[in-house]
Amino acid sequence: MIRELHEWVRAHRDDLLADLAAYVGIETPSDDKSALDRGLSWVDGWLRDRLGAPENVQDVDGGPYGDIKVYDFAGIGEPVLLLCHYDTVWPLGTLAEWPFTVDGDRATGPGIFDMKSGLVHAVWALRALDAAGLPRPAVRLVLNGDEEIGSPASRPVIEAAAAGTRATLVFEASAGGAVKTARKGVGIFRVRATGVEAHAGLDPAKGASAIDELARAVLALHGLSDPDAGTTVNVGVIEGGTRSNVIAGAASGEVDVRVSTAAEAARVDAALAALKAHDPRAALTVEGGWNRPVMERSAAIAKVYELAREEAAQLGVTLRECSVGGASDGNFVAALGHPVLDGFGAVGDGAHARHEHISVEGMLERTALAAAVLHRLAG
Numbered sequence: 121m122i123r124e125l126h127e128w129v130r131a132h133r134d135d136l137l138a139d140l141a142a143y144v145g146i147e148t149p150s151d152d153k154s155a156l157d158r159g160l161s162w163v164d165g166w167l168r169d170r171l172g173a174p175e176n177v178q179d180v181d182g183g184p185y186g187d188i189k190v191y192d193f194a195g196i197g198e199p200v201l202l203l204c205h206y207d208t209v210w211p212l213g214t215l216a217e218w219p220f221t222v223d224g225d226r227a228t229g230p231g232i233f234d235m236k237s238g239l240v241h242a243v244w245a246l247r248a249l250d251a252a253g254l255p256r257p258a259v260r261l262v263l264n265g266d267e268e269i270g271s272p273a274s275r276p277v278i279e280a281a282a283a284g285t286r287a288t289l290v291f292e293a294s295a296g297g298a299v300k301t302a303r304k305g306v307g308i309f310r311v312r313a314t315g316v317e318a319h320a321g322l323d324p325a326k327g328a329s330a331i332d333e334l335a336r337a338v339l340a341l342h343g344l345s346d347p348d349a350g351t352t353v354n355v356g357v358i359e360g361g362t363r364s365n366v367i368a369g370a371a372s373g374e375v376d377v378r379v380s381t382a383a384e385a386a387r388v389d390a391a392l393a394a395l396k397a398h399d400p401r402a403a404l405t406v407e408g409g410w411n412r413p414v415m416e417r418s419a420a421i422a423k424v425y426e427l428a429r430e431e432a433a434q435l436g437v438t439l440r441e442c443s444v445g446g447a448s449d450g451n452f453v454a455a456l457g458h459p460v461l462d463g464f465g466a467v468g469d470g471a472h473a474r475h476e477h478i479s480v481e482g483m484l485e486r487t488a489l490a491a492a493v494l495h496r497l498a499g
């Protein structure tokens with residue numbers, strides 16, 4: 121069955137490419153609301169054109185961030201949730217020097233891999249099922265425009281949309297063709313040290329150095345890293361002090377934490393809460409929190425992967441799985457206990473980089489795979 125779907129998709133290669141060209145041709149940087157509005161309105165019209173009228177659409181005002189749309193398309197049973205963010209990391213004007221281009225099997229353009237191609241896969245997968253007269257599940261599609269900046273506005277919308285769904289497919293880019301069955305949780309923290317300023321030469325005993333406190337905290341934080349457990353802690357930015365002859369009154373550091381298990385997240389939380397200044401006159405405070413919870417490879421996630429692997433094998437493709445350090449909106453849904461298959465989108469490389477590209481054959485293959493998996497989920 122997947123072979124026929126693949127044949128049909130391949131026969132529509134030019135149509136898929138034309139849709140991808142049009143979508144990549146509309147710039148949607150996460151921090152430009154009017155550009156995001158234009159992009160979302162284009163996608164809305166295109167979706168209705170390609171899939172017909174949805175049963176229901178929920179519009180959510182994103183405030184300063186991109187607006188969110190949740191579409192329900194009719195089908196069998198509880199819906200399958202499809203996550204497709206429409207924002208990219210590329211600023212307005214990038215297209216002028218880097219237009220959508222196809223050269224053989226390689227298509228490039230800003231946001232093509234992460235993750236404009238993915239939405240084209242999802243839409244054409246549904247079209248392929250309809251064309252083949254195969255039943256498909258009810259589908260709930262979320263379009264959000266703030267994923268690249270941590271989904272501040274869309275997180276609650278995504279979590280609510282996951283209620284009552286049977287599985288979630290995240291059409292984010294693959295990792296060298298592998299789907300993502302586990303993702304690390306990501307925490308972003310700031311540690312602030314406050315001390316007491318004093319003349320470093322005349323009155324050193326009156327001072328309590330915030331820089332000294334921060335330096336000790338940095339060593340303690342880096343000591344929390346546990347590569348075997350999948351935990352990394354990195355203080356990537358520090359600032360503090362005013363002059364070399366003043367004992368520093370303030371200093372702070374930005375911390376990136378990644379964990380593979382909820383237990384490790386709890387361990388890091390406890391260690392952060394226990395951070396204390398060395399000098400009683402100084403103080404340490406921690407701000408920030410977990411931007412995205414960890415996505416652990418549950419039995420339910422393994423089951424959806426297995427289903428996709430079986431279908432891919434029918435095409436002669438070995439669908440590998442992997443665990444990655446980067447988080448996505450899939451983390452939110454997985455943390456609620458729902459099965460999630462992430463990285464189900466483009467085959468290519470170069471997310472957030474100037475060599476961002478996809479494989480055109482990969483696009484056709486993954487579209488057929490998405491169709492087959494959706495069909496299986498309907499049964």
Ligand SMILES: [Zn+2]
Pocket residue numbers: 205234235267292293
């Ligand atoms: Zn993405």
